[in-house]
Amino acid sequence: MSKFYRKTYAKIYLHHILSNYNEIQKQVGTSKKIMPFVKADAYGHGAREVVAYLHQHGIDHYAVSLLEEALELRIEHKDIFLLCLGLVDEDGLLVASENKIAVTISNFNQISNVRKIEKPLTVHLKIDTGMHRLGFRSIEDIAHAFEELKQMKHVNLQGIYTHFATADEDWDYYQKQLTRFKEVLVKLDYPFEMVHISNSASQLEKEPDFSFTTHTRLGISLYGLTVSSKYDFLQNTFKLVTTVGQINILHP
Numbered sequence: 001m002s003k004f005y006r007k008t009y010a011k012i013y014l015h016h017i018l019s020n021y022n023e024i025q026k027q028v029g030t031s032k033k034i035m036p037f038v039k040a041d042a043y044g045h046g047a048r049e050v051v052a053y054l055h056q057h058g059i060d061h062y063a064v065s066l067l068e069e070a071l072e073l074r075i076e077h078k079d080i081f082l083l084c085l086g087l088v089d090e091d092g093l094l095v096a097s098e099n100k101i102a103v104t105i106s107n108f109n110q111i112s113n114v115r116k117i118e119k120p121l122t123v124h125l126k127i128d129t130g131m132h133r134l135g136f137r138s139i140e141d142i143a144h145a146f147e148e149l150k151q152m153k154h155v156n157l158q159g160i161y162t163h164f165a166t167a168d169e170d171w172d173y174y175q176k177q178l179t180r181f182k183e184v185l186v187k188l189d190y191p192f193e194m195v196h197i198s199n200s201a202s203q204l205e206k207e208p209d210f211s212f213t214t215h216t217r218l219g220i221s222l223y224g225l226t227v228s229s230k231y232d233f234l235q236n237t238f239k240l241v242t243t244v245g246q247i248n249i250l251h252p
Contacts, residue, residue: 008242016235037219039065124159129177159194168201
């Protein structure tokens with residue numbers, strides 16, 4: 001017996017998600033690895049199902065917002081790379097270590113907590129170049145955080161990244177953020193294994209021009225959405241289906 005009685009459902013086209021990934025990979029170039037962003041249950045598409053399908057086709061790097069999201073995926077996928085972009089507290093850092101989940105470090109309180117756990121931990125340093133949400137802002141704070149993490153023997157300082165605030169509308173501000181991030185890379189002068197800055201809009205417009213990045217984060221455009229009509233190669237991945245329940249004929 002079915003437990004669903006309302007004839008309304010979302011139809012997900014997993015093969016279109018894979019097609020969007022492959023098309024954007026062509027745009028970006030094969031030298032860079034794309035990390036699908038599967039936060040919020042893969043934007044409502046079903047994170048477990050999306051990751052299972054993409055993983056079958058050789059895609060092994062993923063980004064999420066919450067540690068809980070990463071842990072749910074880790075249960076079924078022991079060998080994929082998972083990066084948590086949101087804040088992770090002291091207890092969460094220990095759990096991330098035990099489950100081999102990379103975490104974002106964006107403030108000094110987190111660094112103090114990293115020092116306490118003394119467990120192997122992979123981290124990515126978040127730089128606030130103008131989004132003003134999470135991350136280290138001043139060059140002094142960035143350098144201090146970098147040195148603190150680099151000196152911890154149990155820490156693998158794997159990556160560094162930022163996030164663009166206006167990549168789909170204000171290119172002047174975008175350029176300021178990009179310049180700021182490049183200045184940080186020059187200042188730190190460190191061989192990060194992973195350097196990623198592009199969201200969907202930046203990825204489609206600018207990523208092929210970047211020689212200093214190694215990865216990109218693919219969010220909303222993985223699911224066929226973009227603010228620009230020129231990316232007509234993206235396919236719709238979601239359809240809402242229902243049935244007519246009643247029709248009323250009314251007099252004028």
